[in-house]
Amino acid sequence: MFDLLPDRLEWYYGGPVLGLLIVGLFILANQPLGASGAYVQTSGLIRRRDGVVTWRVWYFVGMFVGGFLVTQIMREGAEIRSGYDSLRDVFPLPVVIPLVFVGASLLGYGAAMAGGCTSGHGMCGTAQRSPASAAVTATFMVTAIGTTLILRVLTGGDL
Secondary structure: OOOOOOOOOOHHHHHHHHHHHHHHHHHHHOOOOOHHHHHHHHHHHHOOOOOOOHHHHHHHHHHHHHHHHHHHHOOOOOOOOOOOHHHHHHOOHHHHHHHHHHHHHHHHHHHHHHOOOHHHHHHHHHHOOOHHHHHHHHHHHHHHHHHHHHHHHHOOOOO
16 A cells, blocks of 8 residues: 555644644534544434534544544555554553553543543633633643653553
8 A cells, every 4th residue: 555644743733733623613613623522422323312413423433434544554564453552562461451441431431520531621622711621631631641650660661
């Protein structure tokens, strides 16, 4: 195949584009862009609830389809991978599976309790100058930094 995208998009390209997308969405639809909001709308469609915002369902589907296309089809020598290779290098699979499950469960619970996910609060909520989003984003960041420090100590710097 061909290598369409670089390994990482430089922040000075992605940041302004994402910022314009968020502002444009507020101007056009007066709605925030967030992954958990898209998940809730998709869940509502599956459960046949009223008031589903259809574009959010397509956004949710597009996250998976786009990720699959970029990582699996458009790369030479593509292989199916979990994204947890660094974790697997340090811990055996029987430890990684429950660790990822517990982490994902806590993430979902936290997003439900916080009224949104990291992308929704961090990018859209803070852009709206929401005090709750600023507090939640600060909590995400402090927790991520603390978790990283703990993992560094526990793994001797391997993670």
